[in-house]
Amino acid sequence: MVVVQRRELTFWERIYLPEIFRGLAITFKKMFEPRVTRQYPEEALPTNEVTRGQPRLVVKDDGNIACVSCGLCEAACPAYAITIDSQETERFIEREPERFEIDMLRCILCGFCEEACPKEAIFMSDELELANTTRQGLVYDMKQLERPASTLKPRIDYVRRINDRW
Amino acid sequence: MVDLLFYVAAAVSVLCALGVVVSANPVQSVMMLLGSFTGIALIYLLAGFQFLAAIQILVYGGAIMVLFLFVVMLLNQGDPVALAREQGVLHKEQLAGGLAVAGSALAVLLVAVARTDLPRPIFGYLWPEGGLDPLLGMAQAMFGPYVLAFEGASVLLLATAVGVMTLAKRQRNKPVAAASTSEEASA
Amino acid sequence: MSFVIILIKASLIYGGLLGTAAAMTLAERKISAWMQLRIGPNRVGPGGVLQPLADGVKFIFKEEVTPDGANKGLFRLGPIMAAAPAMLTIAVIPFAGETTIFGIDFGLLSLTDLDIGLLFVLALSGLSVYGVILGGWASNSKYSLLGGLRASAQMVSYELSLIMTALTVVALSGSMNLREIVEVQNTGNFLDWHCFTPVVGQVGLILFVITTFAETNRHPFDFAECEPELVGGFHTEYSSMKFALFFLGEYCAMTVMACLTTVLFLGGYSVPFWEDAPWIVQVGTFMTKTAFFLFLFIWVRWTLPRFRYDQLMNLGWKIFFPIALANLLLAGAVISLS
Numbered sequence: 001m002v003v004v005q006r007r008e009l010t011f012w013e014r015i016y017l018p019e020i021f022r023g024l025a026i027t028f029k030k031m032f033e034p035r036v037t038r039q040y041p042e043e044a045l046p047t048n049e050v051t052r053g054q055p056r057l058v059v060k061d062d063g064n065i066a067c068v069s070c071g072l073c074e075a076a077c078p079a080y081a082i083t084i085d086s087q088e089t090e091r092f093i094e095r096e097p098e099r100f101e102i103d104m105l106r107c108i109l110c111g112f113c114e115e116a117c118p119k120e121a122i123f124m125s126d127e128l129e130l131a132n133t134t135r136q137g138l139v140y141d142m143k144q145l146e147r148p149a150s151t152l153k154p155r156i157d158y159v160r161r162i163n164d165r166w
Numbered sequence: 167m168v169d170l171l172f173y174v175a176a177a178v179s180v181l182c183a184l185g186v187v188v189s190a191n192p193v194q195s196v197m198m199l200l201g202s203f204t205g206i207a208l209i210y211l212l213a214g215f216q217f218l219a220a221i222q223i224l225v226y227g228g229a230i231m232v233l234f235l236f237v238v239m240l241l242n243q244g245d246p247v248a249l250a251r252e253q254g255v256l257h258k259e260q261l262a263g264g265l266a267v268a269g270s271a272l273a274v275l276l277v278a279v280a281r282t283d284l285p286r287p288i289f290g291y292l293w294p295e296g297g298l299d300p301l302l303g304m305a306q307a308m309f310g311p312y313v314l315a316f317e318g319a320s321v322l323l324l325a326t327a328v329g330v331m332t333l334a335k336r337q338r339n340k341p342v343a344a345a346s347t348s349e350e351a352s353a
Numbered sequence: 354m355s356f357v358i359i360l361i362k363a364s365l366i367y368g369g370l371l372g373t374a375a376a377m378t379l380a381e382r383k384i385s386a387w388m389q390l391r392i393g394p395n396r397v398g399p400g401g402v403l404q405p406l407a408d409g410v411k412f413i414f415k416e417e418v419t420p421d422g423a424n425k426g427l428f429r430l431g432p433i434m435a436a437a438p439a440m441l442t443i444a445v446i447p448f449a450g451e452t453t454i455f456g457i458d459f460g461l462l463s464l465t466d467l468d469i470g471l472l473f474v475l476a477l478s479g480l481s482v483y484g485v486i487l488g489g490w491a492s493n494s495k496y497s498l499l500g501g502l503r504a505s506a507q508m509v510s511y512e513l514s515l516i517m518t519a520l521t522v523v524a525l526s527g528s529m530n531l532r533e534i535v536e537v538q539n540t541g542n543f544l545d546w547h548c549f550t551p552v553v554g555q556v557g558l559i560l561f562v563i564t565t566f567a568e569t570n571r572h573p574f575d576f577a578e579c580e581p582e583l584v585g586g587f588h589t590e591y592s593s594m595k596f597a598l599f600f601l602g603e604y605c606a607m608t609v610m611a612c613l614t615t616v617l618f619l620g621g622y623s624v625p626f627w628e629d630a631p632w633i634v635q636v637g638t639f640m641t642k643t644a645f646f647l648f649l650f651i652w653v654r655w656t657l658p659r660f661r662y663d664q665l666m667n668l669g670w671k672i673f674f675p676i677a678l679a680n681l682l683l684a685g686a687v688i689s690l691s
Contacts, residue, residue, distance in 0.1 A: 017559070020657065027656040031387040039392070193427065193490055200483070220472040228479020229509060232486070236505045239490050239498065301468050301529060 047126035049154035052111050055102060056125040056147040058156070065146060066121035069097040073113035073122055081106035082113060102145060104130055104138045114159065123155045172212050179205025192238045200231050217301050358457070362464055370443050374604035375405035377647060384648070385655045412597040420493055420590045427491035431587075432595045435484020436602035438477040439609050445470040446612045447532045449622045449635035450539070461532055462622075462632060470531035471523060474613055475516055478568060481606060482508040485570065488599065489587035500586030503576040503662065510669040511567035511574075517677035518561045521684045522547055522617045525554075531616050539623035546620035553684045558618045560677055562649070565610045567669070569603065572654035576662055611646035615639060 012018050038045070047053070058066040069086035087098035113122050125147060132138045149156065178201060185198035203226045210219035308316050379394065379402065386393030394401035419428060449462035460466075467473050482505055489501020523529055525547055526537040538546045548558045567574040578586035588599050615621055619642045622635035630638070660668070 020653075023656045024652060027388045027652065030390060031384070033390055035387075035392050036390045037386075037392040191424065193424070193487075197427065197430070197483075197487070216467060216469045217472065220469045220476045224472065224476035224479055228476060228482075228512065232479075232482055232505050232509050235483075235486055235490075236502065236509075239486070239502060 045128065047128070049126075049158035051126045051128075052109055052124045053126045053128045054104060054107065054109065054124070054130070055111075055113050055122050055145075056127070056152065057100065057142065057145045058121050058123060058152055059146045059148050061149060064091060065096060065142070066119055066149075067097050067100060068093050068095050068119055068121070069100070070095075070118065072116040072118065076112040076116035078110060078112060079106045079108050081108075097142065100142045100145065102140050104140055105135060120156065120159075123152045123159065125152060125155065168212055172209065175205045175208035175212065177205075178202075179209070192241065193235065196231060196235050196238055199234075200227055203227055203231070217304055358459055359464070362459065362462070366443060366448070366464055367440070370440065370605055370608060371601075373608045373647075374601055375409070377604045377607065377651075378408065378600070379404050380647070381651050381654075384651045388652075388655045409597070412594050415593040417593040417595065418590070422493040423590065424491040424493070427487050429595075431484050431488030431491060432591070432598035432602070433484070434487055435481060436598045436605065438481040438484075439602050439605035442474045442477045442609045443605075443612070445473050445531055446609070446616060447535055447621060448639050449632040450536075450629070452632040454632070462636065463532070466530065466532055468530050471519055471529045471534070471617075474531075474609070475512075475519060478606065478609070479508075479512055481602065484599065484602060485587045488591065492587075492590035494590050496583045496585070496589045497587050500576070500578060500583050500589070504570060504587060507567060507574065507576055507665060507669070508570075510666060511564045511673070514560060514669065514673040514677045515564040515568055517674070517681055518557050518564065519617060521553060521557045521677075521681050524681065524684045524688060525550060531621070535616055535621035535623060538620035539628060541623075541626055541628035543620065543623070543625035546618065546623070548618040550684075550687065553680055553687055554618065556676065556680045557684075558614075560673060560680065561614060561618065562646070564673060565614060566650070566653065567665075569606045569610055569650075571603075571607065571650055573657040573659050574665060575659065576665065607647065607650050608643070611643045611650070612639075614646050615642040 060066050069084050071084055071086075074082045074084050081103045083099065083101045083103075084097050085099040086095050088094060089096040109124065111124050114124050130138065180202075182198045182201035182205060186195045186202065189195050189198060203222060207219040207222040207227075210216075210222060382404070383393040383401070394404040397403040397407045419425065444464040445467050447461055447463040447466070452459040452462045485504040485508075486501040489497040489499070489504070492498070522534060526534045528534055528537070543549070546554075548554045550557075566572070570576075570578070576586075578588070580586075583589070588596055591599060621642075622639040624630040624634055624638045627634070
């Protein structure tokens with residue numbers, strides 16, 4: 001049990017008014033201090049490679065999607081946000097996704113898909129904004145998810161660096 | 167103009183006074199009473215007694231009716247269904263009693279009005295002419311010739327207030343032990 | 354002619370009052386933001402100056418909800434009773450002395466010059482509590498009822514101190530007429546303002562300002578609302594323009610009380626070292642003084658925490674009332690000695 005010892009108030013504290021004036025002085029001074037508000041839509045949030053934004057699919061430099069539709073991210077997703085249908089392809093990897101959807105309303109930005117991916121095909125981007133007028137509009141299909149590898153470069157390098165430590 | 171305002175004010179105060187008796191809801195009654203007082207204050211104002219009008223609103227409207235309202239809101243108003251059934255049912259005794267009181271009051275008023283030599287037109291007469299300061303006049307009357315009566319009334323009111331406090335203060339049913347210790351302490 | 358002049362004065366004064374009330378809603382939000390290192394509303398118009406307009410439009414288009422079991426008539430009467438007294442009392446406040454603009458004699462720059470001006474203000478501000486009580490009772494909600502009850506007890510208690518303190522000024526200036534109260538102080542020497550009367554003036558000013566806070570239901574005495582305990586207090590169930598009317602009433606009451614404090618203690622429209630200043634300077638001086646008190650209302654709100662209810666009652670009855678009485682006696686002593 002903690003016994004709080006209350007300090008005996010001095011006379012000036014007990015008549016209360018001087019303390020009120022002291023408080024008023026503090027709030028008055030605060031009026032002229034720099035503001036901490038960020039004007040969000042105009043002033044974007046600072047992001048860097050550690051930012052864990054919405055997951056995006058990597059499009060390799062040759063224009064093909066890196067995903068082989070193995071389904072590991074789908075299985076790893078704790079929110080069941082990912083849906084993959086696969087199809088055959090003439091490319092060496094033989095399989096690629098026909099349909100790759102992430103329901104952004106379900107996605108919790110945990111990054112498990114990124115960790116689960118064996119082919120460096122899905123990464124957490126620095127994109128954070130999410131707005132639409134319908135729920136269906138926020139189920140992103142492959143077209144909306146694809147990003148060239150160059151834009152995801154910092155994150156890819158970061159993830160490689162982290163994984164190298166293991 | 168003044169005549170018209172007088173009739174409006176009079177109608178308001180009379181209708182509101184009726185409303186006090188008729189409305190089933192006590193809070194509504196209090197508000198009606200407030201309306202009635204405001205009407206009377208308006209009549210004072212028309213007669214040139216600004217001070218009286220302001221005091222009427224300040225004391226009755228601002229203080230006494232607020233306390234009424236305070237008490238009425240705290241009251242248990244009973245079952246609304248039963249109240250609604252009671253509404254409009256006048257018991258014979260109530261009717262007789264009410265009529266007797268109202269009738270005698272009306273009779274007294276009529277006799278008083280009949281025996282007073284009222285100047286007419288009323289309003290032209292009562293407006294203070296030549297810039298008489300009604301406040302000053304009232305103050306001089308109150309603290310001049312009638313100072314004894316004024317002070318007497320205030321002492322009487324004070325005594326009443328103290329008396330009411332003493333009567334209304336509930337004797338606390340303290341536990342015996344606590345009571346005895348406090349007695350010991352005082353002894 | 355005089356009717357036209359009165360009409361002009363009325364429209365100016367009421368336009369000014371409502372404009373001030375609207376501006377106060379913006380000022381409240383802006384200043385609170387600055388004090389908390391925020392920016393505040395800045396989206397509507399340059400720097401957010403049109404925010405009150407946007408708020409007004411929003412209020413008008415909101416759905417009006419009347420709760421089940423509410424007493425319809427009284428529920429409607431509540432906001433009216435809250436807003437009307439504050440708007441009526443501005444009529445007796447003198448904004449400048451004898452005024453002649455473009456050769457037209459406007460007389461005293463106030464709507465009416467009542468002998469009982471101060472009493473008129475006090476009587477009507479006493480009525481403003483009905484809005485809160487009725488709103489609270491008629492809403493058929495426990496939170497509203499508690500808010501209304503608290504407000505009624507609080508206002509009756511603090512009105513006593515308020516009237517006693519105002520009486521000090523009446524005693525000092527020998528009149529209840531607000532114009533005469535100002536004229537007594539308007540000597541060209543600002544030390545004649547009532548707030549510079551030794552001891553009596555300062556104690557009176559502080560008491561008056563504090564009781565004014567209680568009378569207008571402002572922080573730190575806003576027990577009628579008291580969000581953490583009572584949701585929204587007496588206006589929990591109000592929506593749309595009815596709610597806006599409560600809001601408007603509160604800000605109008607603040608404005609009137611700030612004007613009254615200026616008139617009673619800061620010499621109203623009297624300009625320091627310039628006894629018969631032109632009307633525009635007098636109005637400007639008056640508005641500056643009033644603006645200070647309006648700022649004080651906001652300033653205190655965003656500085657002090659709310660009192661506890663029993664502390665409020667103790668403060669009102671056991672501290673303020675005796676001090677106000679003693680101050681009145683002291684004022685009597687000062688007058689009889691001088």
